[in-house]
Structures are given as C-alpha cells and as structure tokens.
Amino acid sequence: MANETEEQDLKDHREPDHSRRNFLKNSGYAVGGLIVGGVVGSLLRSPNKSTTNNNNGNTTEKAPANEAVNFNQALMHFTQEQFLIMEAATERIFPADDNGPGAKELGVAYFIDHQLAGEWGLNGREYMQGPFFKGETTQGYQGRLKRREIFDIGLQEMQNYSNKKFQKKFKDLTPEQQDTVLKAFETDEVKLTTISASGFFKTIFGSTMEGAYADPLYGGNGNMGGWKLKNFPGNQMSYTKIIEQDKFEKMQPVSLREHLPHS
Amino acid sequence: MATKLPKTDVVIVGVGWGGGIIASELTKGGLSVVGLERGKERKTEDYYMVHDELRYALRYEMFQDLSRETITFRGNEKIKALPMRSYGSFLLGDGLGGSGVHWNGQTFRFLPYDFEIKSKTIERYGKSKIPDGMTIQDWGITYDKLEPYFNKFEKMTGISGDENPLGGKRSEKYPTPPMKTTPGMKMFSDSCKGLNYHPYHMPSANLSEQYTNPDGIARAACQYCGYCERFGCEYGAKADPVVTVIPVAKNTGKFELRTHSNVRRILHKGGKATGVLYIDTTTGEEYEQPADIVVMTSYVFNNTRLLLMSNIGKPYDPKTGTGVIGRNYAYQVLKGAGVGFFEDKEFNIFAGAGSLGMCIDDFNGDNFDHKDLKFIHGANISYSQTGARPIQNNTVPPGTPTWGKDYKAATVKYANRHINVGAQGSCMPFRHHFLDLDPTYKDEFGDPLMRITFDFEDQDRELVKFMGAKCGDILKQMGADKVVSNTELAPYEITTYQSTHNTGGVVMGSSPDTSAVNNYLQMWDTENLFVIGASAFAHNSGYNPTGTMGALSYRAAEGIHKYHKNPGSLV
Ligand SMILES: Cc1cc2nc3c(=O)[nH]c(=O)nc-3n(C[C@H](O)[C@H](O)[C@H](O)COP(=O)(O)OP(=O)(O)OC[C@H]3O[C@@H](n4cnc5c(N)ncnc54)[C@H](O)[C@@H]3O)c2cc1C
Ligand code: SF4
Secondary structure, three states: OOOOHHHHHHOOHHHHHHHHHHHHHOOOHHHHOOOOOHHHHOOOOOOHHHHHHHHHOOOOOOOOOOOOOOOOOOOOOOOOOHHHHHHHHHHHHHOOOOOOOOOHOOHHHHHHHHHHHHHHOOOOOOOOOOOOOOOOHHHHOOOOOHHHHHHHHHHHHHHHHHHHHHOOOOHOHHHHHHHHHHHHHHOOOOOOOOOOOOHHHHHHHHHHHHHHHHHHHHHHEEEEEEEHHHOOOOOOOOOOOOOOOOOOOOOOOHHHHHHHHOO | OOOOOOOEEEEEEEHHHHHHHHHHHHHHHOEEEEEEOOOOOOHHHHHOOOOOOOOOOHHOOOOOOOOOOOOOOOOOOOOOOOOOOOOOOOOOOOOHHHHHHOOOOOOOOOOOHHHHHHHHHHHHHHHHHOOOEEEEOEEEEEEEHHHHHHHHHHHHOOOEOOOOOOOOOOOOOOOOOOOOOOOOHHHHHHHHHHHOOOEEOOEEOOOOEEEEEHHHHEOOOOOOOOOOOOOHHHHHHHHHHOOHHEEEEEEHHOOEEEEOOEEEEEEEOOOEEEEEEEEEOOOOEEEEEEEEEEEEEOOHHHHHHHHHHHOOOOEEEEEEEEEOOOOOOOOOOOOOOOEEEEEOOOOOOOOOOOEEEEEEEOOOOOOOOOOOOOOOOEEEEEEEOOOOOHHHOOOOOOOOOOOHHHHHHHHHHHHOEEEEEEEOOOOOOOOOEEEEEEEEEEEEOOOOOEEEEEOHHHHHHHHHHHHHHHHHHHHHHOOOOOOEEOOOOOOOOOOOOOOOOOEOOOEOOOOOOOEEEOOOOOOHHHHHHHHEHHHHHOEOOOOOHHHHHHHHHHHHHHHHHHHOOOOOOOO
C-alpha cells in the first residue's frame, strides 16, 4: 500500500485514525525512514566494557567522557554473589557463539535481577493463598515460596553443589564444570528438600530466554542483539508490504523506545 | 448494608463480547441498560506500547489477576482439586471488552452437524457409536435457524473470508474479502488441493480492508503487525467490543457502563431475578442494582459460578447425572499437530495476524466417514501465521539439546525455517466432566472458586492420533525437509497454554432436564434471566467458539426484546 493511500484510508476512521497517525509520527515512520540505531546505540556502552565494570567493581577502566553510561546496569535485588552465579549460569544456557552475543553480553542477568525486584518476583498477580498441598504434576506449581525466595534458595544450592563437587564457587568453575552443575539441577540429580531442582532450572532457562529476547527496555537483549540473532525486526508499524512476499526480508530492528518521543 | 440503586430495565454482568452485543442491541431497541464490568476501561490509545511480548504475552498484562480470583482443577473426582496459581492452559479476560480485546479473531460457524449431533450420529452410525458416559445432546436449535444471527455477527465484526466449501449454507458472502495469502499459506493450500482436500482462508476478524459496519462503525485494515493474540490492536483493525458494539451502545445515551464493579450474586425472589449484588472494587462498597431483566455475560466460569452461588437452577450431580448447572463442561483437543522444518527456505513468519491462515474441514464434524474410527466429530486443520515472536519462538527438531550452544544455534537457525500445521479438535462432554463450587479455596471476597473436573478420554486420544497423521501428510506434501507429527495425547494438564475455549456449564437444549437455558438462552426456571456465552454449548466443536457464541448472543438479544414486550417463556 502506498503511503498516500494509507493516509487517505485513515481519514474516515475514528480512534484508529487518531492512534495510527500519532503512532506514525512518533515512530518516524511517516517521514519514510526508520529511526533506528542512532539514539539507542549512543545510550548503550559497549556491552563488554560495561559488564566488566559492574562485575569486578573495576573503576580504573573509566568510560570516555563523551560515552553515555548505561545506568540500568546495577542491582535491584541480587547480591553481588548471586548476580555472578546468575551471569555465569545464563551464559552457559545461552552462550556467545559464531551466531552472535550470549547472555552475558545481552545483559540477561540484569534483566532477571530487575524482574525479581518487581511484581513477577513477588508472584503479585498469582494465587498464593493456602492451604498448600502437594499436587499432581498436571495441577502445576503448588508451593508457598515466591520466585524471589526460590532464586535465593536455588542460587545458594548451586553454590553449595559447586563447592562440594569441585571445591570452587560456581563462577570460578570451568565452563564444562558449570554445565555439569546445571545438568545436575536439570535432571534432579541434586536432591533438594525446599524447592525442586529441575523446577528451578526450568525457571532460570525461561528467564534466560526472556532476557535474551524481550524488548531492551527491560535491561536484557542489549542493543537488540538477541533480535538480530533471529533476524527478528522488533516491532515495526506494518508488514502489509511484505506479507505476501516470498523472499525473506531482513530489517533493522526497532524497539519500543522509538514509539515515544524523546526530546 | 448494600446501597440500593434505582431500578433499570436491564442489568448486564460482564462487558466482553456477549455483554457488548447485548448492550448495543438492547439500547438500540430503546431499553435502558446498566453494564457492570469488574475490570477497567479500555481504549485504542492505550496500545502505544503494546508491541511488548514480555509484558503482554508472558506477564499476561490484559488478563484476570489470579491473586484475586482463579479456578481450581482436578483430573477426576478421586483427587483433590488445587488452584491454578499461575496461568497455563487458558487465559481469562478482564476489563472492558473482555477476551474480545486480545483474541485472535478466528471466526467460524459451527457445522449443521453440531447442533443436531446426537440425532445425526445415531442416524448415520447407530446408538452404539456413542460410548458409555458421553453426554452429547442436540442443542434445541438448528444451523438453519441460527444462520441469520451468524450473519449479523459477521457483519458487525466485518469478517474477512471466502466461503467454506464444506460448511453450512450461507445467506450472504462474508462482508470483506479474505486476508492476504502468504507463501506458507499458498503452500498449505496447494498441498491440500493435491490431497483432494478443500482449503479456504480462515475467516478473520482482523479486517482485510477498511470496513464500515451496519452500525456505522468504521475500522482500518489490519497491518499484519504480528502482535495480535494476547495484545490489543493499536489500529482498531481487529474487531473487539471496545471498537464495535460498546460505542454504539454508548451513543444511544441509554447505556450506563460501570467498571470496577464485581458482581457477587444474582438476586431473585419467587422464581424471578430481581437484580444483582455487586461490589465497587475501588471503595469496597456494596450495591444492589435492581432490574427487570438480568443478563449474565461473565464468561463460562463466572456464568456457572454465580448461578451456583446464588442458588439458581438445579446444580449438576455427576453421581446421578441429574441437575443442570455445571453440566457438560468441555474444552478443545489440540495436540494433533505437525511441524515441518525447511533447510533452504526462510519465511517472514515474524509478520502475521491473529486469524491469518488457511484451513480445511475435510476432517471436521461428520464431513468424513467415522464408521471404522473410534471417535466421533473431528477438527479443523490449519496453517496460521499469527506472528512468531522471539521469546516463544524456539521450535527445534527433536534430538536437539534442551539448552546451551547447540540449542541456541538450532533456535536461531530454525526461527524462520519452520511451519506448524495444527488440528483444532472438538471435545465431547462426559458425565464425569463438570463444574461445581470448590469446597476449600476462595476468591478475594471469600466466595468459593469454580472447580473444574476434567480429563481427556479415549475419544480425544483417538482423534489426536488421526489428526496428527493428517497434519504430517499435509506438511510432507508442502515439501518440508523434516516433518515431526504429534499423535499422542497425555492427560489434560493446566500448566501449558492450549486455548481459551472452555465451554458448557449452563447448556442450552430443548428440555429443562438436560439443559439450563432454552434456545434464546433464557433460563428455564427464571424467565427474566438470560445466560449468554459458550457456557451454552452442549459440546465444543472443532473450531474456535466466538462465531457461534456471537450468533447466540444476537439471538438472545432478540429474545430479550420479545420478553420485555411480552413476559413469559419464549419457547
Ligand atoms: C488469547 C485468546 C485468544 C482467543 N482467540 C480466539 C479466536 O481466535 N477465535 C475465537 O473464536 N475465540 C477466541 N478466543 C475466545 C474469545 O475471546 C471468547 O470466546 C470471547 O471473548 C467470549 O466472550 P464472553 O463475552 O463470553 O466473555 P469475555 O469476552 O471474556 O467477557 C467476560 C467479561 O465479564 C467480566 N466478568 C467476569 N466475571 C465478572 C463479575 N463477577 N462481575 C463483573 N464482571 C465480570 C470479565 O471481566 C470480562 O470482561 C480467544 C481467547 C483468548 C483469551
Ligand atoms: S495483526 Fe492486524 S488485527 Fe492483529 S493487532 Fe496487528 S494490526 Fe491489529
């Protein structure tokens, strides 16, 4: 559909007209170009550098004065020890490879930290009233613990298991040893009384995928690097022009930041 | 205690699809209507930030807050029902427009066979075809009688489609032409034709082109944005009550909408409903809203739960098979499906729309011979391209490790190199599948939760086995390099999303012994009370429910007008 006809079509509409036109204005789509990369890119520091700084508290490697700092990369919930376990574990689940960045570079552990600090970490919109009974697997999670508590316990148990088996903290294990620990959780080889080891593994696996692919506004998917891996274009305004097309369409992705005016 | 408000002609409980249609039809006819909706108000401008997979699809932004109210579930009567603590199997609507806001818009008509399922099954195969315990029954109405109301619903929503070659007779064409055809859809269509099946475009409420409906409501064409199911439409392209029927009702000046109003009881006296008791959830204050006619449109679960809590109608008793409220709960049987992997072809499947797809009905209803099959009914088989969003799009061939380097590489490789073909299986009611009040768990007001007792049966397992193989055949013919079909059905579980196609509980029919409402959805024993929704379905067909539910809503609206002029039983 050509742009003029599109505008024309919109004349008669009530709400759609209004919302669509503002939307077009906000996204810069109406002027024909996708405003992409520039703004977002300048806000993010090179991911490697920023994680190094945060992880080691290494302040000697200062960012150049003209480079904006990503203030989002600090902790709302995890202790530093928990964060380092999380960062190492998610990187094993979703490692950097020839295709592109892994969990660490994408900021997945920050994403999980920020999620746990809010409603999701407190199971705010889930039914948490008793009585509590152990149910059938078909009935789903029936525990009384909230996600925050599960992560606190689960990460401690990963540390304990690493210490016991390899006499080292999880973050200091070799990648192969880290995989051994994760496998032991995934298969319930680790026997825990408080939480289900495999249930915990499933949760961190799920949040790793969320952190890799959710809109970068949540602190993961740094630089939309997760989306680029899958050639996912983020949220474009319209696919009317390509929906019937046989050829695969590669596009520069667009994030939600582009949908708000920033002066 | 409760503040008594001035009386109105009609009070509606819940303002989703059913409530919206009733509000618009009754106010257009001159009645004064109060609509009580427990959730918040909604409008198209709310959706500037809607393309957010995490917030809307995985954190369930638009759905009922389960901390306030949920359901409990057990597979059979021997085990203890436990609460659905977080979302899984289905998602419950909340707020203005209900689930009509974040649905896909796949809008089918049930088949003529559905409405006379028992007689037609016996006629063709004999009584013995119906297994012990299966409680199918005729619906007390025929397809032909319901056809004008299907037409009304399709014109209001502007359904885009071409004729289903194996469906019931239509009096008119779909109001708008079918959606665009993607390469995947074309391959599905060609494959089906090669197999001598009858493909057609999935009837869509997403709008193929701009459309103005008979109420004068104009909507824009769908942009194939790929954020449809679980999201609101920022273009107003998707038919949703908030951009169709609700503004029509408001324009009459006869509709008073009250959001944040949670109805707890239907009040009644001497066999007549007198109004409802509700709570303003912003203040905690209780109100009594008296009305001449009460209409329940609070979805399957609360339609059933409110009747049971209010002591209206005879509760269903699975031991004797008598009673009606809670009877014939059914669902959808979806596991018959296949996935095809393509090594050298990438599809633009990040783009899509909720009801963009092709489908066939060659194996739906009684369109095929069941003589040698161990199940009745069937499924609509389809390829739909609804938008493959990255968190949830991780389809990989079996044998791939479940995480780590190889997993990541495979998810990246196949992200745009796979196609799913699925069967939307019908679901027959059984004597031991039902809804009642949970004896233990309560909602935020201390009222009992709805309890579901349900599991899959041999009928469902046989259906999945059959359909999974058919999906695989279609994918092979589509040229997939590797085809994986699922032909197994595990016990029903509440943790993974299947569909929000719950049915039954307040079913319609021609006898008060086996149905709660007549074919105008009027309660047999409380004539000024109408109970509208898929709660009226006596079984679930091999289709999404809303086309049929919408048709029944239009018929009920006509019935309410008739009743208002001339009180008494409508049948
Ligand atoms: C993700 C999703 C996708 C879907 N896709 C399709 C599809 O493609 N095709 C299809 O045919 N169907 C689809 N459906 C189903 C469809 O949305 C429903 O069939 C339809 O919305 C049902 O209409 P209803 O009016 O019965 O209920 P709803 O639309 O759910 O409305 C019920 C309303 O009642 C309110 N309510 C409930 N209890 C109370 C109370 N006690 N007091 C006050 N208010 C109350 C609720 O808040 C809600 O707003 C989908 C559903 C979901 C969730
Ligand atoms: S796919 Fe179409 S109908 Fe669905 S939300 Fe996007 S524009 Fe609206």
